[in-house]
Amino acid sequence: KQETFHQRFKEGSADYRYFPEPDLPKLFLSEIPEFSPEVLRASLPELPWERRARYAQAYALKESDAAYLCATTERADFFDAVAAALGNDAAFIARAANYIVSDLAGIYAKRGSESFSTLDAGAFAKLIRLVASGDLSSRGAKDTLAILVEKGGDPESIAREHGLIQSHDTEALRDAVKGVLAGEAKAVGEYRAGKEAALQYLLGKSMKATKGAGNPAILAKLIVEELG
Structure with a gap:
């Protein structure tokens, strides 16, 4: 027939893909210091x-x-x-x-x-x-x-x-607290009657009076002092 055809394909056949290369010696990475488990582990980033x-x-x-x-x-x-x-x-x-x-x-x-x-x-x-x-x-x-x-x-x-830094000016804050207490007779009476919730109410009013610039810890202390 004057015809040429393949008998087998070596490139894709498993039989031919795993032969050792006679001109290349075996390579044992574990024997190379740079590839030791300790060195490799130390080179890893924090996981x-x-x-x-x-x-x-x-x-x-x-x-x-x-x-x-x-x-x-x-x-x-x-x-x-x-x-x-x-x-x-x-x-x-x-x-x-x-x-x-x-x-x-x-x-x-x-x-x-x-x-x-x-x-x-x-x-x-x-x-x-x-x-x-x-x-x-x-x-x-x-x-x-x-x-x-x-x-x-x-x-x-x-x-x-934006006026967000809190004021630590005690005298200025005290004036604001006095103004709030003068206009909140009911809440003042409730606080003096032992209702702790009234203190939070007065603190909120004081924060509003200072446009949020009053330090709440200082304001609370001043309210207690003024009502003491």
Whole structure:
């Protein structure tokens, strides 16, 4: 017939795919120092479950919060950067974790996406310090954080620009408290009758009178002093 045809295909046949190459010696990676299990293990980055355990142990975080922070590399890297900016102070870092898991997560949820690369860790750490020092209330911190995420900048400057920095001027706050007490005779009477809820009511009125700029701890102390 003058016809040529294949008898077998070596390229795809298993019979021909596993012959040792006679010109290549056997290679034992375990005998090469650079490929030893110890060296390879040491070269690995911190794995997610290791990071999660570190967060829970070092900062006393809840398992659910630690898991959230480690859910993405970007999120965990941001948290580590914030922790470093806070001097690895466990109390400050625990507060920062709470703001990331709750307030910051809420802001990103409304936006439909999160981008930690555009949020400066140092600025976020400064925001946490402002809250811890009592210069910024929880409500003020939320408002400042929303602006920080949207536009960036210095959290203290943002808070001052929007009148969110809390006043520690005792005399000015005392004047505000006196004004509130003068117009809330009923609540004053209830407090003196032993109703603790009246104190919270008067505190709320005092916060409103100071447009949220009064430190609540100082205001509460002044109310008690004035009614004592």
